[in-house]
Amino acid sequence: MSGEPLVEIRNLNFSYDGRPVLTGINMVIPRGKVVAIMGQSGCGKTTTLRLIGGQLKPTSGHVKVAGQVVHDLDDDGLYRLRRRMGMLFQFGALFTDMSVFDNVAFQLREHTDLPEDLIRDLVMMKLHAVGLRGAHRLMPSELSGGMARRVALARAIALDPMLIMYDEPFAGLDPISLSIIGELIRTLTQALGASSVVVTHDVQESLKIVDYVYFVSAGRIVAEGTAEDIRRSDAPYVHQFVWGEADGPVPFQYPAPAYADQILPGRALHG
């Protein structure tokens, strides 16, 4: 891990309306590597990606991408930086009024003056990579969940970005698409020399393709290391997560009053 990292997060704190979501995050995403952020639902993974993309401003600390502090940039600077980032949204976020083809072509048409036949070739290439070249005429409403996610992936990489953020790329994929998409993330990173951040719950699949893993719990980084470190780790948190055990330091419940207090008759009204 040499050279200046592409993304550097230092002492980052973030709260939504005074409720802390991320505390004291330090994270480094080196160039040309795939980094995974793992952690249970609601721990702040999507929020982290939004902070890197400059859609949210940290309460304190800073996020640097390619040497620039993201939240200090003006609108123009931020937009220039975002042209070199791709983001796969957790729920796809395809433009519902455009066909699959137009969705993938969107950035090419907005940001370049390429002639239409070249755009067509580029779009077909990206769709081919996610196995959906044949679906280019369909509208988003005609796609299954997993197909929509793959189209969103093709759209995220349309401009060959230097930083690609994947929010749950594996959710809703069958085992075959899953390993193909996993491979794709790996090869894209190599072919483009890009860096990738993969937010995922899918420990087994992602350990095959990532270089480094951060485990987040309740807004803090509780463990980190290379894929090898993680597999061998016997830290209770990591062990529980990797092997999917119900008992351990990770609470399954969103913070709540004691269960008995809420369900016992006669006291139920307090909840």
Add this chain to the structure above:
Amino acid sequence: MDNVITRALTNLGHRVTSRIRRLGFASRFFAMTLVYSGTALKRFNLTIREIYFTGVLSLIIILVSGLFVGMVLGLQGYDTLQRYGSSEALGILVALSLVRELGPVVAALLFASRAGSAITAEIGLMKATEQLSAMEMMAVNPIARVVAPRFWAGIISMPLLAALFSAMGIFGGYLVGVQLIGVDEGSFWSQMQASVDFREDIVNGVIKSFVFGVVVTWIAVFEGYDSEPTAEGVSGATTRTVVTSSLAILAADFVLTAFMFRGV
């Protein structure tokens, strides 16, 4: 007792300040829409597409309503005028009522409920499904790409729709007055031509419908952009668009009329 009153007052205060704050947001949003209108005007096909969705799709309801309103005007007008033995003035009555008042106002009310609500719902849903966020992440400003084309499309469509409404209404008045009741055709048209003033009536009517177009589309795009990103949020915003813009149209109509026809 004291407690109840203070609470009521605090509540009222909160409501007033939040309304004022929202008005502030809306004004800022309006200014931003104008600032980022470059794309919508340069790449005019984006706006044309929206003109199709807002304007052309409102066409049927506008034409049909215009026809009926004109026919009712023909009946009512004839009934009143013939008492004074001046039924051949029916043409003037129908044309002036439509061009000055009913055309712009009723067309704008219909436009608000047909196109305004659709704009709000569309933008609100794009927000709720993170399409606007995604656009921002792709370094494309959603105000420039999504809001401004819809805004300009509304402003361009509104006067055209109002004009079509009036034309259709005059035709309806003609059908009922001349064809059905038998008012003299020559005097129906010639009196109308002689008494409708271009500056005084037509231009003022166009100004009205232009203002209504700005008001309705502004409210519609703002409510959509500002909506809570949930199903209830979007449906609430859609209702607010129709209610707020209808009230705004009627209020603006009073103010404009007071200024325009002061001397008449």
